[in-house]
Amino acid sequence: MEVLRGVAHGKIIELENELALPEGQPVTVTVQPLVSATDDKGYLPPGEGLRRAFGAWAEDGEELDRYLEWSRQQRKIGRPEIEP
Secondary structure, eight states: OOOOOEEEETTEEEESSOOSSOTTOOOOOOOOOOOOSOOTTSOOOTTHHHHHHHGGGTTOHHHHHHHHHHHHHHHHTTOOOOOO
16 A cells, blocks of 8 residues: 555545556545644644554554553563562
């Protein structure tokens, strides 16, 4: 999958670069608006920093929880119990 940038003009999206596809080739498009980097004080919109930090897991908190629990369990394997 290729990530391209462009500007929306009504029903048309004008891309910065040409596609390496033949004219008339059917495609699927997923549109994600670019969030302005910061406001006038240099702050990101609420939640945007976390969304960027979590990357692929930004929209899948349950999957992230399962992975973190699995990771915790893996670290325990083969470790001796800590005595008080």
